[in-house]
Structure formats: structure tokens, C-alpha cells
Amino acid sequence: MPDDYFTILRSPAPGVITVALTGDLDIGARDEIRESLLAAVEDAAPDEARLVVDLRGVRFIDSEAVSAILEGYLAAEAAGIGFRLAGALGIVRRVFDVIGLQHLFES
DSSP: OOOSSEEEEEEEETTEEEEEEEEEESHHHHHHHHHHHHHHHHHOOTTOOEEEEEEEEEEEEOHHHHHHHHHHHHHHHHTTOEEEEEOOOHHHHHHHHHTTOGGGBOO
């Protein structure tokens, strides 16, 4: 879903759904992030083992966007779908580390 300052792209593959987020993620992106992640969980086939949120292209993230990602995580967990974060760099990675969510990153 293109916007002036962020994009969300969902790419399903066997066993995994990847949701790539790019740009600046703040309160203006919150609802679309939440809707995209909840739809990915809802659309996940029983054989899809996990949902990966790719943060490689994210330049900025605030608490509202983190909250939307956490809602996706909780929905995936409730549905029995694995959830992982990937690709966060710099300050974006630091935000997740500081709030204690580093365990959600792929190793």
C-alpha cells in the first residue's frame, strides 16, 4: 500500500508470509500496519509456519507503529503461527532491543 512516506508489501511463499515495511513508521502508518499484519494472520494457510516482518527499509519507527507490530505478533501467537522480525538496522533495531523484543528477531 503506497503512501507518501511508507510502504507495506506482503509476499506469501510456501511456509511463510513476509510483510515488508519501508519508510517512516509513525502514527500515520499504525492502522495500515495493523490491518496488514492481521490480514496476513487471517489469510495464513494451516501449513504456513510463520509470519516475518521485514524491517530492512524502515528509517524511523515510533511507539504507535511498534504497537501495531505487537498486535500482529499477538494475533499470530493466538493463531499458532510463528512470528519473527527481520532486517532492522540502526535506531530501528535499537528500539526493539530497548523494549525487550530482541527475541523476535530471526537468528
